[in-house]
Amino acid sequence: MIGIGRRGILAGTTGLLAAPAIAHAQPAGGVKIGLVAVQTGPQAALGTQLRDGFMQGLRHLEGRLGGLTTEVVHIDDELRPEVALTRVRAALERDRVDFVVGVVFSNILAAILRPVTESNTFLISTNAGPSTFAGRGCNPFFFTTSYNNDQVHAVMGQVAQDNGHRRVFLMTPNYQAGRDAMAGFKSRFRGEVVDEIYVPLTQLDFSAELARIAATRPDAIFTFMPGGLGVNLVRQYRQAGLAHIPFLSTFTVDEATLPAQGAAAEGFFSAASWAPNMDNAQNQRFVRDFEAQHNYVPATYAAQAYDGAMLLDSAIRRVGGNLRDKDALRAAIRAADFRSVRGPFRFGANHYPVQDFWLLRVARRPDGRFQTETVRRVFENDVDPWAAECRMR
Amino acid sequence: MTTQLLLVQALNGLQLGILLFLVAAGLTLVFGVMDFINLAHGVQYMLGAYLGAAFAAATGSFWLGLLLALPAALTVGLVLELLVFRHLYARDHLSQVLATFGVILFLNEAVKVVWGAAPLQVAIPPQLEGGIEIMPGLQYPLYRVAVLVAGVATALGLWWLVERTRAGMLVRAGATNAPMVSALGVDITRLFTLVFAFGAMLAGFAGVLAGPIFSVEPGMGDNVLILAFVVIVIGGIGSIRGAFVAALLVGLVDTLGKSLMPDLMRLFLDASAARQAGAALASMLVYVAMAAILAFRPAGLFPVRAG
Numbered sequence: 001m002i003g004i005g006r007r008g009i010l011a012g013t014t015g016l017l018a019a020p021a022i023a024h025a026q027p028a029g030g031v032k033i034g035l036v037a038v039q040t041g042p043q044a045a046l047g048t049q050l051r052d053g054f055m056q057g058l059r060h061l062e063g064r065l066g067g068l069t070t071e072v073v074h075i076d077d078e079l080r081p082e083v084a085l086t087r088v089r090a091a092l093e094r095d096r097v098d099f100v101v102g103v104v105f106s107n108i109l110a111a112i113l114r115p116v117t118e119s120n121t122f123l124i125s126t127n128a129g130p131s132t133f134a135g136r137g138c139n140p141f142f143f144t145t146s147y148n149n150d151q152v153h154a155v156m157g158q159v160a161q162d163n164g165h166r167r168v169f170l171m172t173p174n175y176q177a178g179r180d181a182m183a184g185f186k187s188r189f190r191g192e193v194v195d196e197i198y199v200p201l202t203q204l205d206f207s208a209e210l211a212r213i214a215a216t217r218p219d220a221i222f223t224f225m226p227g228g229l230g231v232n233l234v235r236q237y238r239q240a241g242l243a244h245i246p247f248l249s250t251f252t253v254d255e256a257t258l259p260a261q262g263a264a265a266e267g268f269f270s271a272a273s274w275a276p277n278m279d280n281a282q283n284q285r286f287v288r289d290f291e292a293q294h295n296y297v298p299a300t301y302a303a304q305a306y307d308g309a310m311l312l313d314s315a316i317r318r319v320g321g322n323l324r325d326k327d328a329l330r331a332a333i334r335a336a337d338f339r340s341v342r343g344p345f346r347f348g349a350n351h352y353p354v355q356d357f358w359l360l361r362v363a364r365r366p367d368g369r370f371q372t373e374t375v376r377r378v379f380e381n382d383v384d385p386w387a388a389e390c391r392m393r
Numbered sequence: 394m395t396t397q398l399l400l401v402q403a404l405n406g407l408q409l410g411i412l413l414f415l416v417a418a419g420l421t422l423v424f425g426v427m428d429f430i431n432l433a434h435g436v437q438y439m440l441g442a443y444l445g446a447a448f449a450a451a452t453g454s455f456w457l458g459l460l461l462a463l464p465a466a467l468t469v470g471l472v473l474e475l476l477v478f479r480h481l482y483a484r485d486h487l488s489q490v491l492a493t494f495g496v497i498l499f500l501n502e503a504v505k506v507v508w509g510a511a512p513l514q515v516a517i518p519p520q521l522e523g524g525i526e527i528m529p530g531l532q533y534p535l536y537r538v539a540v541l542v543a544g545v546a547t548a549l550g551l552w553w554l555v556e557r558t559r560a561g562m563l564v565r566a567g568a569t570n571a572p573m574v575s576a577l578g579v580d581i582t583r584l585f586t587l588v589f590a591f592g593a594m595l596a597g598f599a600g601v602l603a604g605p606i607f608s609v610e611p612g613m614g615d616n617v618l619i620l621a622f623v624v625i626v627i628g629g630i631g632s633i634r635g636a637f638v639a640a641l642l643v644g645l646v647d648t649l650g651k652s653l654m655p656d657l658m659r660l661f662l663d664a665s666a667a668r669q670a671g672a673a674l675a676s677m678l679v680y681v682a683m684a685a686i687l688a689f690r691p692a693g694l695f696p697v698r699a700g
Contacts, residue, residue: 040502042612044510174672196665197655198672202616204607205412207405207537208648214531215398230514231608237604239517241524241532260512260608296511 009161017319030069033099033312034088036082036112038104039076045256046104046301047076050126053302054101056290057309065309066088066316073097081111088112092119098323099124101308104301105120106177117141120326126308127301129352131180133384138350141326143319143333145307148301148352148384149177149274155357155378156222156248157272162378164351165246166191167220171209173229174198179248181224194218199229206233210240220246228357231260238264253362255299257317258370262363270372272361273353274303274342283341307340310326314338350390354383397528402652403645404527408537410644411544411670415599416617417624417636419592425568425631425697427504427585429482430489433473433496435618437593441466441600442609443504446513455605462601463594470593474586497653514605520544547598548637548651555633564588568631568697572670620647623683629693638694643679650678 035054038047051074063070073095077084091097092115100116101124103109109128115210116123117139125144133139134148160168170185170193172178182196192217197209213221225233230252237247247268254275258265276287278299286306290298300308311333319325334347348354357379360372449458451655475498477573480488500688517536524532555561563584566574575581601615607613624643628635655671686694 021474037454042510042610044505044611046513048510127403174480174669174676179669196668199651200671200676202676204616205405205409205620205648207408208402208652209526211401211531212652214528215395217530228512228608230612231607231610235608236606239532239534239536241526242530254510260610262514267638282639 008150009202011286022349030071031065031099031316032071032073032095032097033065034073034075034091034100034102036075036077036084036088036100036108038079039074041080043079043104046127046227046299049256049299049301050102050104050305052290052306053295053298054126054309055071056286056293056298057306058303059293059347060285061309061313062287066318066321067118067315068316068321075102077103077105077108079105079108085111085115092116092121097121099312101312102305103128106132106377109133109376111140113139122326122329123334124308124311126305131384131386132385134352135389138390138392139201140149140330140351140392143311143347143351145264145311146304147355147357150180150181150184150187150272150386151180151201151357151379151382151384152250153224154385154387155359156189156250156269157185157188157380159269159271160185160189160191160220160222160248161357163220163246164221167194167216167218168192168248169194169216169221170223171197171199171213172219172224173201173203173226175201177226178224181293185222189222191219199334201217201229203229206236207240210236210242211374213242213245214240217243220248222248223252224250225252227257230257233238234268235264238260243267246377253372255297255371256301258372259296262370263364265362265370266364268362269375270362271357271378272360272372273355273357274360275356275360275374276303276371278342280339280341280343283343286341297369303341307338307345308344310340311336348387349392350384350387352384352387353393354381356380357382398652399649401528401531401533402648404533406543406645406648406692407641408644408650410641411541411548411619412599412603413549413624414640415544415602416447416596417628417640418547418633419595419620420589420621421625421628421631421633422564423592424625426564426571427482427567428571428587429478430486430493431478431592432490432493432618433500434592434621435614436497437466437470437473437596437614438600438603438617439504439609439614440469440500441597442515442604442613443508443513443600443606444469444597444606445601446609447508449515449604455516459601459660462597466597467590467594469597470590471586472590473593478589479582479586481482482662488532501611506652510611512608512610515609517605540606543602547595547624548633551633560587565697566640581584583682620679622651623679625693627683629685629694629695629697630697631697632693635693635695635697643680647683650675654678 037051040118073091075087099122103125104127106128123142127146129144129146138220172181252272253265253268315332319328357376359378361375363373445458445462448461449455454506521536521539524534527533624639630641654675655668658667658671
């Protein structure tokens with residue numbers, strides 16, 4: 001306690017000393033954002049999407065959130081919880097950020113949630129949406145602009161059910177998120193699960209599994225293979241001539257992996273609450289300007305981060321730039337008075353979005369690039385399965 | 394499980410084994426001849442894949458990409474040897490591990506700076522598109538047949554090189570007793586450099602071949618490296634023949650384990666638990682096999698070093 005106090009005084013003093021220098025660049029009442037995005041290791045591409053999406057939002061807002069000059073402190077979590085914790089603590093105590101935004105992976109979110117919210121700072125996750133913080137663990141200082149993972153897997157279960165697939169083959173990596181994916185799928189699918197395969201996270205070659213799929217002749221397969229795993233699987237699935245079996249997936253074919261999967265993924269299915277081809281003015285502007293700026297197609301990671309910037313802008317504007325009154329600020333964030341790239345958007349009681357979910361299919365655009373495109377709306381105004389357990393205190 | 398499926402799985406196992414052999418061959422030479430632990434061998438495989446992808450994209454042809462990537466991988470190997478590894482031969486294994494691990498970190502990041510963090514795409518050359526139907530509904534891609542053939546040809550070429558040429562004789566002699574070879578007037582430093590560069594090129598070759606099957610991304614060499622070490626330890630460090638046999642063994646154990654383990658576990662567990670336990674056990678099987686083999690033959694299947 002004393003330690004923090006002393007550090008606080010120190011930070012205050014340096015702030016005072018530095019004040020004249022800062023005064024030119026940043027008029028009183030600027031806002032500081034700690035943007036957490038993984039930039040190290042194999043999953044860095046997702047962090048880059050997230051960062052670029054948020055910065056694109058800021059660019060559209062001319063560098064101001066709710067009229068306040070905005071400074072972004074970039075935090076690379078390295079996909080290691082202890083690193084994330086140290087750096088986020090530093091951002092809170094040294095840089096005095098007003099909001100912590102971002103976070104691709106759930107385990108990073110779990111590591112930083114308590115320190116951020118306990119310092120009465122709002123944490124806006126733009127991607128990780130674990131069930132842990134949706135139900136009993138919901139938190140008044142935590143919001144997410146993405147979704148709860150279970151919803152996305154459930155969309156695919158519903159699709160398999162609606163399409164009349166009777167025998168479905170499931171395959172996921174052997175870790176918690178993989179098992180959750182299977183459970184989410186089965187929550188809506190009533191047909192027969194022909195076989196379930198769990199593969200190690202370090203799997204390179206899927207030929208053994210593909211032979212098994214061919215042998216069981218399912219009506220469809222459901223899989224959750226994030227990142228490089230998905231690149232390997234999609235290519236090898238196509239090469240093995242299995243593409244006539246519908247490929248239902250979550251987080252396996254998206255704009256982050258499609259550049260590497262290319263034509264091999266064409267026609268494969270995915271599920272999300274957003275796709276680049278969504279037909280609304282806000283989204284068209286976002287996608288057009290994002291591609292012009294960064295020269296790649298944005299994925300959900302970027303879109304949800306863009307929405308995060310817009311959400312903060314609306315909330316800060318609503319409270320007239322007064323970030324001290326936390327209750328007023330919370331009410332302003334909860335109001336979600338902004339135009340989402342997804343169209344309709346509102347928060348449920350647990351601060352998770354209540355939104356539509358879509359079946360997506362990979363398509364080749366006229367310019368030769370690949371993207372996911374909406375096929376049909378599967379869930380309308382869907383509330384995640386944990387919201388009922390949330391007692392917001 | 395039908396006999397047919399079992400045969401298909403055996404073929405898949407051989408395929409994985411061949412690919413592992415290509416990576417392990419260079420590693421076992423370097424480790425065996427120079428007594429040098431090169432953790433960076435995996436990133437040389439990754440670099441090969443990236444160079445192949447980049448040259449293929451630039452020239453529009455996979456074959457030209459392969460042709461250009463090989464000397465490029467060789468050059469990278471030479472440069473690394475000159476800048477870093479040469480200074481480590483006389484040091485203990487710990488220094489070698491630390492330094493080569495540093496090279497891994499450096500090259501993984503360098504690749505990301507140059508090509509970005511997102512995985513790259515390498516198309517299968519048009520001549521090798523399509524496949525052979527090996528069981529109803531399952532194509533065996535022609536490209537994989539080509540990789541098998543290339544792997545076996547490389548193994549034969551290496552065998553000839555090591556067993557039948559003067560350079561190979563020196564390499565074998567160096568693996569058995571380096572100081573004696575040096576005392577007989579052979580320039581051992583140059584021999585080491587050559588072996589090292591050649592090993593780097595082999596790893597690069599494996600990387601280029603892997604490009605169209607696996608995702609070309611930073612850190613792709615790390616998984617392969619661990620399996621490659623298992624292969625050379627089982628095969629006997631320094632032995633090309635050992636690496637070949639061990640690579641096939643590891644490929645078969647891994648693939649057949651993955652397909653048989655869950656069924657085996659179902660004999661005494663319920664279905665869902667059997668699948669998870671089976672999957673977990675299958676991924677351990679390679680290491681269990683290694684432990685078992687080392688218990689009976691501590692120097693590996695085909696030990697090189699006498700005493």
